[in-house]
Amino acid sequence: MVTDFLTxxxxxxxxxxxxxxxxxxxxxxxxxxxxxxxxxxWLERKVAGRIxxxxxxxxxxxxxxxxxxxxDGIKLLVKEDLIPGEADQMLFxxxxxxAFCGSFxxxxxxxFADGWVAKxxxxxxxxMLAVMSTEVFGIILAGYGSGSxxxxxxxxxxxxxxxxxxxxxxxxxxxxxxxxGSMDLNFIAKQQDWFWKWYLFHDPFTFxxxxxxxxxATAQCKRAPFDxxxxxxxxxxxxxTEYSGLRWSxxxxxxxxxxxxxxxxxxxxxxxxxNIGFLPNSVQVQLGIFANLLxxxxxxxxxxxxxxxxxxxxxxLPRLRIDQVMMTCLKYLLPIGCALLLGVAxxxxxxxxxxxxIVGYLLCGVFVGGLGWVVFTLFAASTKLPGPGVPNLWTxxxxxxxxxxxx
Amino acid sequence: MxxxxxxxxxxxxxxxxxxxxAMVVTQNIVRAATWLxxxxxxxxxxxxxxxxxxxxxxxxxxxxxxxLVLVVFGVMLTAQGPFINLKIAAGEWAIAAVVGIGFFSxxxxxxxxxxxxxxxPEQSQVATTAPLAAGAADGDPLIGDKGTGHRSLAASVxxxxxxxxFEKTAPEAAVTGPRDVMAVPAPLPGMPPxxxxxxxxxPVLKRQKMAYLLPFEIVSVHLLVVLIGxxxxxxxxxxxxGA
Numbered sequence: 300m301v302t303d304f305l306t307x308x309x310x311x312x313x314x315x316x317x318x319x320x321x322x323x324x325x326x327x328x329x330x331x332x333x334x335x336x337x338x339x340x341w342l343e344r345k346v347a348g349r350i351x352x353x354x355x356x357x358x359x360x361x362x363x364x365x366x367x368x369x370x371d372g373i374k375l376l377v378k379e380d381l382i383p384g385e386a387d388q389m390l391f392x393x394x395x396x397x398a399f400c401g402s403f404x405x406x407x408x409x410x411f412a413d414g415w416v417a418k419x420x421x422x423x424x425x426x427m428l429a430v431m432s433t434e435v436f437g438i439i440l441a442g443y444g445s446g447s448x449x450x451x452x453x454x455x456x457x458x459x460x461x462x463x464x465x466x467x468x469x470x471x472x473x474x475x476x477x478x479x480g481s482m483d484l485n486f487i488a489k490q491q492d493w494f495w496k497w498y499l500f501h502d503p504f505t506f507x508x509x510x511x512x513x514x515x516a517t518a519q520c521k522r523a524p525f526d527x528x529x530x531x532x533x534x535x536x537x538x539x540t541e542y543s544g545l546r547w548s549x550x551x552x553x554x555x556x557x558x559x560x561x562x563x564x565x566x567x568x569x570x571x572x573x574n575i576g577f578l579p580n581s582v583q584v585q586l587g588i589f590a591n592l593l594x595x596x597x598x599x600x601x602x603x604x605x606x607x608x609x610x611x612x613x614x615x616l617p618r619l620r621i622d623q624v625m626m627t628c629l630k631y632l633l634p635i636g637c638a639l640l641l642g643v644a645x646x647x648x649x650x651x652x653x654x655x656x657i658v659g660y661l662l663c664g665v666f667v668g669g670l671g672w673v674v675f676t677l678f679a680a681s682t683k684l685p686g687p688g689v690p691n692l693w694t695x696x697x698x699x700x701x702x703x704x705x706x
Numbered sequence: 707m708x709x710x711x712x713x714x715x716x717x718x719x720x721x722x723x724x725x726x727x728a729m730v731v732t733q734n735i736v737r738a739a740t741w742l743x744x745x746x747x748x749x750x751x752x753x754x755x756x757x758x759x760x761x762x763x764x765x766x767x768x769x770x771x772x773x774l775v776l777v778v779f780g781v782m783l784t785a786q787g788p789f790i791n792l793k794i795a796a797g798e799w800a801i802a803a804v805v806g807i808g809f810f811s812x813x814x815x816x817x818x819x820x821x822x823x824x825x826x827p828e829q830s831q832v833a834t835t836a837p838l839a840a841g842a843a844d845g846d847p848l849i850g851d852k853g854t855g856h857r858s859l860a861a862s863v864x865x866x867x868x869x870x871x872f873e874k875t876a877p878e879a880a881v882t883g884p885r886d887v888m889a890v891p892a893p894l895p896g897m898p899p900x901x902x903x904x905x906x907x908x909p910v911l912k913r914q915k916m917a918y919l920l921p922f923e924i925v926s927v928h929l930l931v932v933l934i935g936x937x938x939x940x941x942x943x944x945x946x947x948g949a
Contacts, residue, residue: 314709390736397743422760429763432771436743439778443736451782458779465771 324417328406335603336555337368343610350614378544383446386541390444395542395549398437402557404430409563410485412573412594413583423484424472427564428465431519434553435461438521441550442538453537456527456621460518463628464525468515470636474508474643475501475568484564488572492579497571500663502655504643509569511635513605516561518624520554523613527621555606562605566598573598714755722748733792739777746770871917 305316341356344367348355360366382391407430408423410416420426435457442454475498479487491497498505518525529537539550566572573594574583583590619627646655722745729741746769753762 312709318710387734387737390740393740420759422763425767426759426763429767429771432767433743433747435775436770436778439775439782440736440740443778443782455779455782458775458782462772462775462779 321417325407328417329403332403332406332556332559333552335559336552337372339555339558339606340368340371340551341365342607346607346610347614350611372548375544375548380544380546381541383541385446387444387446390440391541392546394437394441394444395546395553396437397440398434398553399549399556401434401437402431402553402560404433405560406556406563408484409560410488410567410572411598412591413489414485415591415595416485419485420483422482424476424482424487424564424568427484427560428469428472431557431560432461432465434557437553438538438550441542445538445541447541449534449536449540450538453527453529453534453540457521457538459621460521460525460527460624460628463625464515464518464632467628467632467636468512468519470633470640471508471512471515472564472568474505474639477640477643477647478502478505484567484572488567488574489580491571492574492583494571494574494576495660495663497569497576497663499569500659500666502643502646502650502658503662504639504646505569506662506666507635508639508643509565511632511639512565512569513608515628515632516565517609517612518628520557520561520609522554522558522609524616524619525624526613526618527624532618558606558609559602562602562609563598565605566601570601711755715752718748718751718755721745722752733794735781735792736778739774739781743770743774746774869918869922871919 305311305319306313311319341364345355345363347353356364356367358364358367359370382388405427407417408420408426410419410423416423438457439454442450442452442457445451475487476482478498478501479490481487487498499509500506521527521529527537529539534540539547542550573591575593575597578586578590578593583594586593725741725744725748729738729745732738732741746765750762750765750770753759753765
C-alpha cells in the first residue's frame, strides 16, 4: 500500500521506495524500543519501591518522578567510559552491541497489529527465537572480555542458563504453533479474535504451555529469580561488572527490549495479539485503519502487562541457586515441555471438534471466573487494620485512620 | 530489488570473506569465535536475501545461539590464564595450508563442473508444480518472490528425489519437448485438469542404483554414537570419582 503510494504518486523507483520503507520502519522500531526502555526503567523503580513499601522516585519531573530515567540517562552519557587494562579491547567493546542487536532484530518480525510488521515472515516465531538466541553471545563476550573473575563467572552462568532454557521455551512455542498450523505470528494472532478463542483457553495443554513459556522467558531475559548472571550479592554485578556509561546502558536496553519481545511473542501466541477480545475480524475489517490503531494500543498494553508481571515476580521472589536454576530447567520444565508437545499433538489429532470447543469454553469460563473472584475478594477485603499499631513506631494514616476511628 | 540486491549481496559477501580470513589469522580463540560469528551471521544474511528465511533462521539458532556459545563456554571452563593465545608452529601452518588449498580446490572443481540447470517451471505451471507452490499465487513471501522462490523450490524437489534415489526420465514423447519442464504431479483439488501438453510431459520416476539416503542415515547414526559416547565418558568419570 505504502509502496504503491511511493512509487506511483511520488514517482520513486522501486528500490528507493523499498530502502526508504525499511529505513523508516527500523527507525520507528528503534525509537519504540528506546522509549519503552525509558518507561520500563521508571516502572521498575516504581514497582520495586511499592513492593518494598517505599515510594520509588518522586523528585525528578513532578510527583511521580517521570523524568528519573532521563536524568539517569544523562548521568550515564557523561560518565567516564572505562575499559580495564586487563580486558580484551575488541571483545569488551563488541559485547554490548551484539547483545543489543540480538534483541532488537527480533522486533522486525513482531506484528503490532494486523499486517503492521516491519517484515512479514512466514516463520515469524522461529525467526524471533533464533535472533534472540544471539543476544547470549554478546553477554558471554562481555563476561569473557572483561578480564575479571566476577564477569567471567557471570558469563559462564549466563551461557549455561541460556542454552538450557532455550529448549523448553522453544517446545512451549511449538504448542500454539501446532494448534494454529502456522509459524506466522500475524496469522496466529488473527485466529484469536474473540477472547474465548485465545489459545490460552484452547485446551489444557496450551493453557499450561503459557505458564511454562512465561517461566522460561523470564529465565531467558535473565530476570530474577533467574538473574544468576548478574547476581549482585555474589558476583558484584556479574557480566557487566566492568562496564560503565553508555556501554552499560546498552545492556539494559537489550534486557528491556528482550523482555518486551518475549512478552510480545506470548501475547501473539496465547493472548490474542492485538485483538481486544470483543471485536471479531469482520468488524475490524470494516473499521479499517482505526482497528489497527486500536490494535497497536491493545497489543502494547498487553505486552506491558506481561512485562509488569515479570517485574512483580522479580521483586517478590528470592534468587535461586545456579544448580536449582539448572535443575528447574532440565528436570522439570523440559519434561513438562515435551509432555505438552505430545499432548497437544494427540489432542489436535484425536479429540473431536465438539469436545475441543466445550473444553475451550469451560477453561475460559473457569479462568475468567476465577480471576474475577480474586479481583473481587481483593477489592472487597476489609481495610480494617488488625490492631492500633505499635506505639511510637508506626501510626496508621489516611483512610486506615478513619477506619480505626470507626472501630 | 534489481539495484539493491547486488549491493546487499556484495556487502554481505565482503563481510563473510573478511571475517573468515580474520578468523583464521587471529590467534585468540574467543576472538576467532567472534569473527566466526560475523561469518555465520553474514551467511544467514545471504540466506535471507535469497528468501530462504527458514534456513537463515536455523543457521542463526544452531550456529550462533548453540555452537559458538558452547565454544566460548568451553574456553571459559578450561582456560588456565585470562586469555589464551594459540601458538602455531611452522609445520602446522604448512599442513593447514595443504589441507586448506586441497579442500578449496576440491570445492572449486566441483562447483565449476556442476550443472546449475535446475528446471524452472513456467509461470502457467507454477500452480500445478507442487502443492507447496500454491503459496506463490497468494504472494507468499517465502515462495513467490520474483522467481527466486520457484527456482529454489524446483531445486529442492530435485534434491529430495536424488536423496531417495529416484531419477526422473521424461517419457519418449516429451524428449523433443522443452527441457525446462519438470514434475507435474496430479492436479490439486480445485485446479483445472492438466492440459494435454502437460499430461504428455509427466515424467516417469525410475529407481536409481545409488541413493543418498543410506549415507545420510549412516552419518546421522554416527552423530548419535558420538553423543552417547560423550555422555558415557562423562558419567563414567563421575562414577569413578564418587566411588
